[in-house]
Amino acid sequence: MILYKLVAVAVLGLATSVVGQRALAQTTLHLTSLPVTTPAGSVIYVAGSFNNWQPAAPGYALARQPDGSYQLTLGAEITGPQEFKFTRGSWETGEAAAGFQPLANRQANLGPGPAILTYQVASWQDQRPGAVVASPKAHTLAANVRVLTDSFQLPQLPGRVRRVWLYLPPGYSQAGRQRYPVLYLQDGQNVFDDATAYAGEWGVDETLNQLRASGQDPTGCIVVAVDNGGDHRLDEYSPWVNAEYKKGGEGDQYTNFLTLSLKPYIDAHYRTQPDAAHTAIAGSSMGGLIALYAGLKYPQVFGRIGVFSPAIWFAKDSILSYERRRPAPR
Template sequence: MRPLLLLSGLLLAGTVQAQTTFRITSVPASTPANATLYVAGNFNSWNPGSAAYALTKQPGGSYEITLPATVTGALEFKFTRGAWTSVESDAQNQDIGNRRYTVGSGPTTVDFQVLNWKDLGGPATCSSTALQPNVQVLSTSFQMPQLGRTRRVWVYVPNDYASSGRRYPVLYLHDGQNVFDNCTGFAGEWGVDETLSQLQQQGLDATGCIVVAVDNGGGERLNEYSPWNNPQYGGGQGDQYVEFLVQTLKPHIDQNFRTLPDRLNTGIAGSSMGGLISLYAAVKHPAVFGRAGIFSPAFWFAEAQLKAYLHQHPAVAGQPTRFYFVSGAQESQTMVPLMAAVRDSLLRGGHAAADLSYQVRADGQHAEWFWKREFPAAYQWLFRPAAPNAARPSQDLPGLAVFPNPVGQQLSVQLPTGWSEARLDISDTTGRVVLRRGLRQAETQVDVARLRRGSYLLRLRHGPTTVTRQFTKE
């Protein structure tokens, strides 16, 4: 028995040793002597100040961390001094892309150098001049009484807000640092202000939309974006955060801006942990939120609790909610399966299939550029603005149908009752007509295989009447 015990001990020791060590061999001269360095990546939900991922300073001046044995596969990460405002940057103090490393089967030490820190490398070279003039900081210290904290809150208003006198839908977004401004964003911004302004200018967004973006709390981000605790990473304050949105922030916005406050004109959206809390908010408060955009959701953070919560909270009769899911196929091993499982749970809970859009992009990554690219299609599907310049409202035309949406190769177009033919035009987001043809009642299939992926506007003309439909090409 002793040889077997010895062999087991050796195997166990080999397993423990077969881990990866990250070592920073040099840091900028500006690094404070007492600074604690951290690694944040796709293995710890990009927490910039997780104590479990703090590096230890060595006598020779280097910094090291041996990653847990559970951290395997393709890693993306950056080094910080505890917050995204103090993330590493390049020699010119510009943002750098995610570092990448694939964990192998044996123990190894990987060396890195940090060239600069974002907050210590001199004046930032980016400029906020790219912000649309209709973006304002509502407050740098908006009170969050449910959490006993304050937070910066941004507001975007549509192009015609000052002159129209109209009321507008509202979309609430998390991680406000990343929504409008490249200077405050981590690894880029979503460009929501530019996107919505352009859609309005091109006639692809007839109603316009107010966007309210709430900054994340840095070290409190994981706590606030999950109502359930993860033993390793935290969480558990998500309920208070959602109540802040519902009880404090939304009433303030509705009182001070010309909003359409009803549920069908109120949406919520976010990425990663922001996707988790957006789903939770929409399910918990169906009378408040009628649209939810869920980008690359971190459902792994509270998988069992979320599953039970969805089972306990089926759809509410008379309160349909639209859910838009999107992620990359290779973001992680669990991303797509868990996103599909949540979609299926919503369907079992009574949500209509027509109210669920489920998108998996082959090239998608857990990154701002991906969410920026996917935002226009998500926004247009969620809010489905009224058809611009229609001679007759489309709801007055029985029989009209354009499906599926999103579409792959063939778009089915069913002409309104009484129309024997129509002129069909399809335009891209620049207003350029990319497909034009005649259409007869018996010809219901339109080949869109050659269209690039993105959002399109379909127009049908018959005599003096024009109707439009928006769709997304996968």
């Protein structure tokens, strides 16, 4: 059994208010002041519910203005209740309240009309007296894991590419003609490497290697892990749009990518057992939701499904209705 290490973080937010409007924009975040100790040349980012809480997400850096303020206009699709914080590119260098006290998530309910939300950053966490800035996390992936490519194209979602990780079981290169079952995992950033994981890696490679070494898994398996799409994670991991978050709706394209593009490539280039009985798909949270959907949609491809703490809430009525309409596998 693959062991996951999942960490959930719950925080409260601080309400903000709309203080202006902009004729041609939807919502603009405007930082009017930063601590005087902010290092010169710092890039200021916003991380929140609209970009999977990535502290240095491309496209979410605020632009410095001639008056020394910073601002970013969010995409028109970002509406409704949102939570966020400002960072200098990492959570270690995220914002803090006055006196370097912990700061709850900022909150705003973004309406359909143009608006400017104005904020100030009181302090930075890493500048707290006695604070130690964490060193970059060390890579922890096992020797039999590698990045297959960092730019696998998703033809079903034109213009998007994805990093794909590959785990080959110990002894694969010496096994001659032996073929292996395959497990496809979502949120690939979290699967093998602590340096890329959101809240600690899942330890899939170490666990499988230990099972093999102890004789509990004499044959082994291939693992293919696909990074999530960052800003597009919620969109790609649900076929249905969530009315509150206004995200989702690209799950069909994403599962088609897995089934019609990625799996054929893996089967053509590695010694797989390509039938459904030896092909599994799994994921956690939103990744669990899309793994469940993929298994229901393509039972002739994915004969086994691993669903861990699935985000059923995101598409509850839709996924349950879909499941009831699917014929039971034979």
